[in-house]
Amino acid sequence: MAAKKLRLIGLAFALCAAAWQGTASAKPLDLLSTWQLAVQQDPQYRADQAAAEAGRTQTQQARSLWLPTIGASGTAGRGGHKSTSQGANFSAPGMGTHNQVEFNNSITGGDLRAYEIGLKQPLLSRERLAQSRQLRLASELSDLQWQHAQQQLIIKVVERYFDVLVARQTTELLEQQYTQASTAQQETQARFEVGDRPVTDSYEASAQARTLEAQLLAARMQQHLAEAAFTDLTGMTPGKLLSLPLAAPVQHPELASLSDWLADAVQLNPAVLMQDKGVYIAQEEIASYSSWQSPTLDLVGRLSHEKLDGSGRYGSALNKADDWMVGLQVNVPIFTGGYRSAKRKEAFYNHEQQLAQAQNVRQQVQQQTRAAWHAVQVSAQQVDALQQALQASQLRAESTRLGQKLGDKTTLEALDADNQLTRVQIDLLNAKVALIVHQLQLAALVGALDEQHLVQANQYLQ
Numbered sequence: 094m095a096a097k098k099l100r101l102i103g104l105a106f107a108l109c110a111a112a113w114q115g116t117a118s119a120k121p122l123d124l125l126s127t128w129q130l131a132v133q134q135d136p137q138y139r140a141d142q143a144a145a146e147a148g149r150t151q152t153q154q155a156r157s158l159w160l161p162t163i164g165a166s167g168t169a170g171r172g173g174h175k176s177t178s179q180g181a182n183f184s185a186p187g188m189g190t191h192n193q194v195e196f197n198n199s200i201t202g203g204d205l206r207a208y209e210i211g212l213k214q215p216l217l218s219r220e221r222l223a224q225s226r227q228l229r230l231a232s233e234l235s236d237l238q239w240q241h242a243q244q245q246l247i248i249k250v251v252e253r254y255f256d257v258l259v260a261r262q263t264t265e266l267l268e269q270q271y272t273q274a275s276t277a278q279q280e281t282q283a284r285f286e287v288g289d290r291p292v293t294d295s296y297e298a299s300a301q302a303r304t305l306e307a308q309l310l311a312a313r314m315q316q317h318l319a320e321a322a323f324t325d326l327t328g329m330t331p332g333k334l335l336s337l338p339l340a341a342p343v344q345h346p347e348l349a350s351l352s353d354w355l356a357d358a359v360q361l362n363p364a365v366l367m368q369d370k371g372v373y374i375a376q377e378e379i380a381s382y383s384s385w386q387s388p389t390l391d392l393v394g395r396l397s398h399e400k401l402d403g404s405g406r407y408g409s410a411l412n413k414a415d416d417w418m419v420g421l422q423v424n425v426p427i428f429t430g431g432y433r434s435a436k437r438k439e440a441f442y443n444h445e446q447q448l449a450q451a452q453n454v455r456q457q458v459q460q461q462t463r464a465a466w467h468a469v470q471v472s473a474q475q476v477d478a479l480q481q482a483l484q485a486s487q488l489r490a491e492s493t494r495l496g497q498k499l500g501d502k503t504t505l506e507a508l509d510a511d512n513q514l515t516r517v518q519i520d521l522l523n524a525k526v527a528l529i530v531h532q533l534q535l536a537a538l539v540g541a542l543d544e545q546h547l548v549q550a551n552q553y554l555q
Contacts, residue, residue, distance in 0.1 A: 120333075121332075121333040121334055121335050122254075122331065122332065122333065122334055122335070123335055123551045123554065124250065124251060124254055124547045124550050124551050124554075125544065125547045125548060125551060127250050127253075127254050127327060128246070128247060128250045128544065128547055130326075130327035130328060130329065131246060131249070131250050131326050131327050132246070133328070134326065134327055134328035135246060135249075135326055135327075137242075137246075138242065138243075138246050141238070141239060141242035142239070142242075144235065144238065144239075145235050145236065145238065145239035145242075147235070148231060148232050148234070148235020148236070148238070148239075149232055149235065149236070150232075151228040151229070151231045151232040151235070152228070152229055152232045154228050155224075155225040155226070155228035155229045155232070156225075158215070158221050158224060158225045158228075159215055159221070159225065161212055161213065161214040161392075162212070162213050162214075163210070163211070163212050164210070164211050165208070165209070165210045165211075166208065166209050167207070167208040167209075168205065168206070168207040168208070169205065169206055169207075170205050171202055171203065171204065171205060172200075172202075172203055172204075172205035172401055173200055173201050173202060173203065173403075173405075174198065174199070174200045174203070174401055174405075174410075174412055175198065175199045175200075175405070175406075176196075176197070176198045176199075177195070177196070177197050177198075178195065178196040178197075179193075179195045180192075180193055180194075180195075181193075181194045181195070181196060182194065197406075197407060198405075198407070198410055198412070199405030199406040199407050199410065200401055200402075200403040200404065200405045200410045200412065201403065201404065201405045201406070202403060203401045203402050203403020203404070203405075203410075204401070204402050204403060205399075205400070205401050206398075206399075206400045207397070207398065207399040207400070208397070208398055209395065209396070209397040209398075210395070210396045210397075211393070211394065211395045211396075212392075212393065212394040212395070213391050213392070213393050213394075214391060214392040214393075215389070215390075215391050216390045216391055216392055216421075217388070217389060217390035218389040218390070218391075219380060219381060219383065219387065220381040220382075220387070220389070221389070222381075223377040223378065223380050223381035224377075224381065226373075226377045227374050227377050227378070230370050230373050230374050230377070231370075231374065233370055234367055234370040234371070234374075237363045237366050237367045237370065238363075238367065240363050240540065241363040241364065241367070243543075244363070244537045244540075244542040245537075247533065247537070247542055247543075247544075247546070247547065248530075248533060248534065248537060248542070249326065250326065250547075251529070251530060251533055251547070251550065252530065253319070253322055253323045253326050253327075254323070254334070255337075255526045255529070255530070256319040256322065256323070257316070257319045257320055257323050257331045257334060258334055258335075258336070258337060258526075259319075259337075259522055259523065259526055260312065260315045260316035260319040260320075261316055261334070262336070262337070262522055263312050263315075263316075263519055263522070264309065264312040264313055264316050266515050266518050266519060267305060267308055267309045267312050267515065268309060269515075270305055270511055270512070270515045271302065271305040271306060271309050273508075273511055274298065274301045274302040274305050274508060274511070275302050277298045277301070277302075277504055277507070277508060278295070278298035278299050278301075278302045280298075281294040281295045281297075281298045281504050282295050282298075294503065294504045294505070297503075297504060297505040297508070298504050298505075298508065301505075301508045301512070335551070335554035335555060336554065336555050337522060337525055337526065337553065337554055337555075338555050339480075339483060339518055339521050339522060339525075340480070340483065341555075342480070343473065343476045343477075343480075343525065343528065343553070345473045346469060346473065346528075346532055348466065348469060348470070348535075351463065351466050351467075354462055354466050354535070354538075354539065355459055355462055355463065357539040358458050358459060358461075358462040358538050358539050359455055359458065359459065361539045361540040361541070362458045362462075362538055362539060362540055363540050364454055364457075364458060365451070365454055365455055365458055366540075368447070368450055368451040368454045368455075369451060371447045371450070371451070372444065372447045372448055372451050374447075375440065375443050375444035375446075375447045376444060378440040378443065378444070379437060379440040379441055379444055381440075382433050382434075382436045382437035382440060383437065387425070387426050387433070388423060388424065388425045388426075389423070389424045390421060390422070390423055391421070391422045391424075392419075392420075392421060392422075393418075393419075393420060393421070393422045394417075394418065394419040394420075395416070395417065395418050396416070396417045397414075397415070397416045397417070398414070398415050398416075399412075399413070399414045400412070400413045400414075401413075458538060461534075461538055462535070462538045462539075465531050465534045465535040465538060466535060468527070468531040468534075469528065469531045469532055469535060472524055472527045472528035472531055473528055475524040475527075475528075476521065476524045476525055476528055479517060479520055479521040479524055480521060482517045482521075483514075483517050483518065483521055486510070486513050486514040486517045487514060489510050489513070489514075490507075490510040490511055490513070490514045493506055493507045493510040494507055494510070525553065529550050529553055532546075532550075533546055533550065
């Protein structure tokens with residue numbers, strides 16, 4: 094029966110997978126749907142998500158440091174006891190006072206029962222305060238790391254998606270050009286054989302065809318690798334994707350001034366904020382080892398009971414003790430062998446290291462922001478220039494082909510015009526992709542990259 098249920102469950106999963114594949118093949122994947130697949134499949138993203146959940150528990154850990162701790166212990170078993178007191182003074186009503194009195198007590202193999210309940214409530218501790226602050230800062234740090242991980246996955250999704258898209262369109266363009274070059278080679282060879290074309294035309298066409306064949310093989314290999322990387326990220330093969338139209342005009346993105354972007358990056362970049370948290374954590378580590386802040390004050394309480402019942406050298410005996418106490422306990426470290434002072438020096442140098450790293454990260458983020466801001470501007474201009482070059486290259490290729498038919502242009506000139514057109518098309522494709530990616534990178538540098546940016550990036554696609 095269980096095996097039958099398992100087969101039914103497996104069949105259900107297979108049907109769901111087939112239905113999903115059918116839907117995916119009917120409807121092209123866009124950037125947003127690719128992101129949703131990657132969220133479920135990417136192992137690094139799942140690891141970052143688990144780390145973020147673990148980090149959030151540190152807030153509760155920080156709170157628990159200031160809550161009371163209660164412990165209980167119990168003992169049951171066999172035990173023995175022997176005590177002797179000599180030279181004691183004894184006084185009792187009706188018996189007078191006696192000196193040099195001796196008391197003896199002995200239990201051999203008696204029954205032992207004992208329990209103790211203890212309570213400790215921290216009231217004052219600079220080291221504990223530093224630990225609780227460090228835990229809260231670590232929790233905030235994990236949130237920033239999670240934000241950074243989400244943004245990095247968005248960038249990775251876009252890069253993997255466009256790697257496949259560019260590789261496919263590049264392969265398609267090279268296949269078209271290779272077909273044209275192969276056709277030209279066959280025509281020139283046929284005309285050479287009938288004496289209508291010189292042998293150089295045949296050699297030139299053959300060289301062009303072989304060169305394009307090599308480029309096409311490299312493009313197909315790149316497409317295969319891009320598709321494999323896409324599958325690793327999303328868990329499915331890249332079926333039908335949207336296309337990036339070459340001739341469609343691109344609206345220039347409207348950006349704020351570079352100074353505004355730099356200011357936002359320094360204040361909002363996750364890497365900068367994470368480094369700042371590290372500085373604060375290092376500061377608390379210094380404070381926890383300050384000698385004048387080391388004493389601790391705790392409210393403590395204890396309730397205990399111990400009973401040993403049995404017989405010994407002097408007959409039956411019973412030892413029983415019940416204790417309780419409530420009070421304040423002060424602990425002051427006087428000498429720890431130099432451990433605390435050494436730890437404080439270590440914490441001081443760690444703080445200096447964190448400060449220097451924070452400054453270095455700020456400089457790197459500013460450089461990255463400056464580069465991304467200029468890259469967006471330049472990419473937009475490159476797209477405009479290459480779209481004009483595309484129109485000119487198309488006209489040149491058409492006129493050269495016509496001139497070849499009329500005998501005014503050679504086969505090499507026609508093939509060169511086709512090569513130039515393909516190069517411009519590939520350059521324009523890469524420029525459009527660069528424009529999209531640079532905009533997303535710029536948004537990530539100010540901590541603003543989210544799913545809405547994927548929706549906006551989809552507008553470039555068809």
